[in-house]
Amino acid sequence: MRKILILNAADNIAVCLADLGIGDVINQDDFSITVGSKIPRGHKIATKPIAKNDGIIKYGERMGHATADIKVGEHVHTHNVLGDRLSAEQVK
Numbered sequence: 001m002r003k004i005l006i007l008n009a010a011d012n013i014a015v016c017l018a019d020l021g022i023g024d025v026i027n028q029d030d031f032s033i034t035v036g037s038k039i040p041r042g043h044k045i046a047t048k049p050i051a052k053n054d055g056i057i058k059y060g061e062r063m064g065h066a067t068a069d070i071k072v073g074e075h076v077h078t079h080n081v082l083g084d085r086l087s088a089e090q091v092k
Helices: 084-091
Strands: 013-016 025-028 031-034 044-046 055-058 061-066 081-083
Touching (some): 013 055, 061 084
Antiparallel strands (some): 013 044, 061 081
């Protein structure tokens, strides 16, 4: 059973297809990822290291940027990402 869905080869995140727990190991496609934090189904997981201020890439497009360093296997969500649209609206 697939545990994650990678939408584009350029993405640095994947969508979780099941609830994932700390220490779960995902061996799928070209990835071997150890889950570093509890991640609910439908949320995102980092498939590559993402440095603070680096873009979050989904569907091959930048959707936001990291507000903190994100390690492979960590939850990618509002606690460590700011959407580019929201960020632009705050500048106004």
